[in-house]
Amino acid sequence: MPPDATLADVGEFGLIAELVGLFPQGEQVIVGPGDDAAVLRVRTGHVVVSTDLVVEGRHFRRDWASAADVGHRAAAQNLSDINAMGGRATSLTIGLAAPADLPAQWALDFARGFAEECALVGASVVGGDLTRADQVVIAVTVLGACTRSPVLRSGARPGDVLAITGRQGWAAGGLAVLGRGFRSPRVLVEAYRRPEPPYDAGPIAAEAGATSMIDVSDGLLADAGHLASGSGVAIDVHTAAFDVPEPLEAVGAATGAEPISFILGGGDDHALLATFEDLDAVPDGWSVVGSVAEGSGVTVDGAEYDGPTGWTHF
16 A cells, blocks of 8 residues: 555555454454454443544544554543543454545554454454545444453442542643643653553452442543432542542643642543442552542532543534
């Protein structure tokens, strides 16, 4: 394929032929890409499914992240949804809509990044679809399995503790930097471009008896709110429980923002937030950052919070 070829030059089936070779197939795949539908082998346990959309200009900008970065991010946010149920992703499909003049190499680099992220959990890309659009739109469906009952958002009870694992606030700091036209601190920009979800933590939390769980994609307070509303409880987040890393301190000083606001309101790191019966049930690698009580809603240090709480999609 010529290095400067566009999607219009390569055509749908030419691009598909290039893409198929980028996605190795796992042992759970009976029929992979190339037929009307994939066929998967289902073993014992629960099958879990999730779908996400990634829209250019809304969720990413091509001048802020490479095609491979976008691939990693698109895969990570879907793999993390299965992780948040206490499961492990096994298979994914991708729908890609893009302008005809998009460089075909961008699509291939995106696919490579997507495949590299999927390889971290041993998941296979088993199919997808391509079509023309005015901007890049990516639709991903992921399937996974839980070997025990999935952990829902609705199981938190008064007296539980709230805990988190994984980086939190780093991607929000990177987004703030990029939004001001800068590229440093580089560690935060890279965190925005390529999240590092704690993929092993979901099944471990399920095994430890997590009563509810969610991945932090929209913002810590926003997603804590989903746990609170789903479970019919009140959640209080304790800011003293968080260690604010130096790069967030630096961005806060440069932008005039409170560094803790990146942690409380930031999404896209895909940390896991969960509730457990007591301190003894919290697995290694998790930090207790709040408490669960009777009532409703989310508070910060016992009071209403007037800062940013996270993403709104409309």
